[in-house]
Amino acid sequence: MKKASRKDKPLVLDILSQSFHDNQSVNYIIRQDKNKTERIRQLMSYSFEICTSFGEVFLSDDEKASALVVYPEKKRTTLHSTLLDLQLVFGAVGFGNIVKTLKREKLIHSIQPQERMTYLWFIGVDPLAQQKGIGGRLLQEVIAHSNADNRNVLLETSMPRNIPWYEKHGFKQYGELDLGHRLYFFRRDVER
Template sequence: MTSTSTAPALRRAGAADAPAVAAVLAAALDDTDIAHWLVPDDAERPEVYRRYFDLVTPWFVEHGTVYLAADGSAAAAWVRLDGKFEPEIADYDRRLAEACGAATDRFVRLDVDMLAAHPDGLTHDYLAFLGVAPAAQNQGLGSRLLREHHRVTDGDGLPAYLEATGRRNAALYGRHGYVDTNEVPIGDGPPLYAMLRPPRAR
């Protein structure tokens, strides 16, 4: 594990950081089960994922809270919601098709099924994406990113919600206070695992 003295600092990302955030999220999430279902071709997936995150990341930077490791090795994107997650990205359908090509229908199915499962009528902070570059994994960066924002949710007395991409990730989140709420089926692909973390007293 990286020592505290050598671990990269975490900071709030701004508009100019969106490309760096998109790059690390695309690289970090490229090898998940859902990624393999979305884009089965290993050769095509990195570029499709990069275009997808280039599309969605600026919205989170503008409307949410995005953290970026100073060396670009990890990032997390949060947004506070009063109910359903309904991002309004300009010309989204056309731009999604341009970004994802033959995989567009599966990305649309992912959007539809995730939105349907999202908590309704509950004010909470939603962790849309958290990723650590492959070379920097297993060094505690994911946990640091979680703790960075849990200070906010705990301070505001709000729950946090996410969808884990697999049981290994769900176990990590469980160690940080998240509990399973339900399995989220995604078309004919692998399920996601919805998890909620109640606020902790400070």
């Protein structure tokens, strides 16, 4: 695993945009129209920038998988983050989805524990490289990185097929939310 740089951004956006094209949670907030693919890319661009500022962006060594993590206690409102929020609204979410998106975020934060953590926002593998263990290796490296920094790893998934995969990697479900689709909350505590 390596830390992604600014020059890696197009590659990271390609991987994550393709990986999350049919994701229920992503499509819940993205305006659904003929520009859906570009809107998902804009969401991933926003997420890349937020993680660059308040977390980390990782690539697998073979550059076929990427993970975006945020350290919530480092996140703060800045001029840059406010501009990114506006770009997200105009480019991806749309005005019609603002209230729904803000409500969703408030509900998520009400379930998430308020603790020092690694929040695994997105992890994805190039669709042509899936089912080869690449994502699992990257996830294990993110876990090891978090363990070294004494951080639990938390995440959500809206894809029931991903639940056994997270459980296989030591995650335990701690919550669930109904948004018209199910959002499952998982955590993996630091190994001591």
